[in-house]
Amino acid sequence: xxxxxxxxxxxxxxxxxxxxxxxxxxxxxxxxxxxxxxxxxxxxxxxxxxxxxxxxxxxxxxxxxxxxxxxxxxxxxxxxxxxxxxxxxxxxxxxxxxxxxxxxxxxxxxxxxxxxxxxxxxxxxxxxxxxxxxxxxxxxxxxxxxxxxxxxxxxxxxxxxxxxxxxxxxxxxxxxxxxxxxxxxxxxxxxxxxxxxxxxxxxxxxxxxxxxxxxxxxxxxxxxx
Amino acid sequence: xxxxxxxxxxxxxxxxxxxxxxxxxxxxxxxxxxxxxxxxxxxxxxxxxxxxxxxxxxxxxxxxxxxxxxxxxxxxxxxxxxxxxxxxxxxxxxxxxxxxxxxxxxxxxxxxxxxxxxxxxxxxxxxxxxxxxxxxxxxxxxxxxxxxxxxxxxxxxxxxxxxxxxxxxxxxxxxxxxxxxxxxxxxxxxxxxxxxxxxxxxxxxxxxxxxxxxxxxxxxxxxxx
DNA sequence: TAAAAAAAAATAGTATTACTATCTTAAATT
DNA sequence: AATTTAAGATAGTAATACTATTTTTTTTTA
Numbered sequence: 001x002x003x004x005x006x007x008x009x010x011x012x013x014x015x016x017x018x019x020x021x022x023x024x025x026x027x028x029x030x031x032x033x034x035x036x037x038x039x040x041x042x043x044x045x046x047x048x049x050x051x052x053x054x055x056x057x058x059x060x061x062x063x064x065x066x067x068x069x070x071x072x073x074x075x076x077x078x079x080x081x082x083x084x085x086x087x088x089x090x091x092x093x094x095x096x097x098x099x100x101x102x103x104x105x106x107x108x109x110x111x112x113x114x115x116x117x118x119x120x121x122x123x124x125x126x127x128x129x130x131x132x133x134x135x136x137x138x139x140x141x142x143x144x145x146x147x148x149x150x151x152x153x154x155x156x157x158x159x160x161x162x163x164x165x166x167x168x169x170x171x172x173x174x175x176x177x178x179x180x181x182x183x184x185x186x187x188x189x190x191x192x193x194x195x196x197x198x199x200x201x202x203x204x205x206x207x208x209x210x211x212x213x214x215x216x217x218x219x220x221x222x223x224x225x
Numbered sequence: 226x227x228x229x230x231x232x233x234x235x236x237x238x239x240x241x242x243x244x245x246x247x248x249x250x251x252x253x254x255x256x257x258x259x260x261x262x263x264x265x266x267x268x269x270x271x272x273x274x275x276x277x278x279x280x281x282x283x284x285x286x287x288x289x290x291x292x293x294x295x296x297x298x299x300x301x302x303x304x305x306x307x308x309x310x311x312x313x314x315x316x317x318x319x320x321x322x323x324x325x326x327x328x329x330x331x332x333x334x335x336x337x338x339x340x341x342x343x344x345x346x347x348x349x350x351x352x353x354x355x356x357x358x359x360x361x362x363x364x365x366x367x368x369x370x371x372x373x374x375x376x377x378x379x380x381x382x383x384x385x386x387x388x389x390x391x392x393x394x395x396x397x398x399x400x401x402x403x404x405x406x407x408x409x410x411x412x413x414x415x416x417x418x419x420x421x422x423x424x425x426x427x428x429x430x431x432x433x434x435x436x437x438x439x440x441x442x443x444x445x446x447x448x449x450x
Numbered sequence: 451t452a453a454a455a456a457a458a459a460a461t462a463g464t465a466t467t468a469c470t471a472t473c474t475t476a477a478a479t480t
Numbered sequence: 481a482a483t484t485t486a487a488g489a490t491a492g493t494a495a496t497a498c499t500a501t502t503t504t505t506t507t508t509t510a
Contacts, residue, residue, distance in 0.1 A: 038364065139266075179416060180405070195361065210401075216397070270496085271497090282459075283458090
């Protein structure tokens with residue numbers, strides 16, 4: 001049995017729902033491929049149009065600009081990851097075990113899960129690592145936030161924050177620790193691969209080391225009191 | 226007595242040394258002002274030229290492109306901050322006290338120190354918070370790193386990493402913790418001001434809270450073992 | 451000091467990007 | 481079958497990111 005989990009996207013992110021047509025799905029697919037290949041700065045709608053077999057105007061009917069497409073893809077990823085987390089931590093009692101599972105899911109290479117053939121989750125994970133912060137590090141962050149474009153990201157952090165509070169109710173900074181874990185799961189991987197001297201994983205270059213670091217950070221940091 | 230601390234910049238960052246002419250200094254000054262005002266994406270050499278009283282080509286004689294200018298400014302900031310840290314932790318014996326001082330310097334609003342009248346350190350600090358990561362979150366990070374453009378940042382993290390090791394020699398992740406502190410000193414401030422639900426400082430919006438969080442993270446995290 | 455060389459600055463231009471407006475064709479509705 | 485409606489292609493524009501060329505200024509040196 002093949003079950004399809006559908007992610008409900010914020011309608012403000014697109015002009016026309018890309019999931020509703022073949023061209024739309026191609027735009028998502030090649031959007032991921034091209035941003036991954038060229039980086040977000042060098043990514044243009046013209047290149048995307050060529051790959052998707054349409055014209056620039058064809059893309060503009062779906063997305064207002066490339067920033068909206070990035071917001072769409074990052075939102076999609078965070079919502080997808082939150083589902084993964086809920087699924088994999090379901091029926092787990094102990095917050096310790098849950099937290100460890102979350103950290104593992106955050107920092108592990110994603111296996112393309114075949115559920116959505118127009119989005120390659122593995123490439124998208126790598127995009128999140130190197131381009132994800134650019135979704136909010138802008139002058140329009142306030143407006144974008146008003147339109148709830150960061151809701152999936154905030155929801156994910158809230159979920160993780162709750163597990164932290166469950167684990168240690170008196171801890172004063174569950175939300176900040178949650179966002180720290182999420183950001184560092186990505187930044188430490190980026191540093192490990194690109195600026196290794198900023199990490200302690202330069203030789204091995206293993207995700208497991210990043211996971212160990214984050215576990216240590218969380219569980220030593222919360223052990224007392 | 227007014228002493229001038231000169232920061233030696235990597236020559237690969239510029240085509241012509243901006244500190245060597247009046248126009249060059251204006252470019253740095255208005256570069257900071259405009260990036261702060263409009264954000265890095267909306268910042269163009271044309272606007273910078275108008276403010277600086279020259280033409281686009283005038284700017285191109287100093288910097289190859291705006292990415293190089295961002296690298297210049299971030300490098301300058303990290304080198305400046307490292308000096309501040311060395312100065313303020315000088316003669317402090319205890320690594321605990323040193324670390325706390327470092328965290329405070331990282332997360333505190335910078336007072337424009339008047340030493341360099343062409344660079345507003347306070348605005349530059351804010352630029353680092355919202356644009357700093359864009360200096361390395363690029364496809365060219367490897368090449369830029371080969372040319373040592375991130376040396377000041379890596380040096381700063383190494384300095385902090387050493388203090389951590391001094392404090393707790395057996396700790397396995399001094400470098401990763403150092404880069405985590407540096408990044409989070411900025412990200413938590415950004416989140417506090419723009420996406421407050423990702424932090425526990427939403428109501429107060431005080432840098433002191435970020436400092437407390439980081440102290441807690443470091444000192445509870447390292448207390449045991 | 452005048453001519454030559456070098457450096458700095460201004461002018462003009464191009465390719466690409468980001469986006470708009472319009473026109474054509476196809477699909478859906480009445 | 482006529483009429484909306486929507487989808488898609490074509491053509492165009494303003495701005496951006498550069499480059500190339502020419503002019504002016506400064507410096508060097510004969």
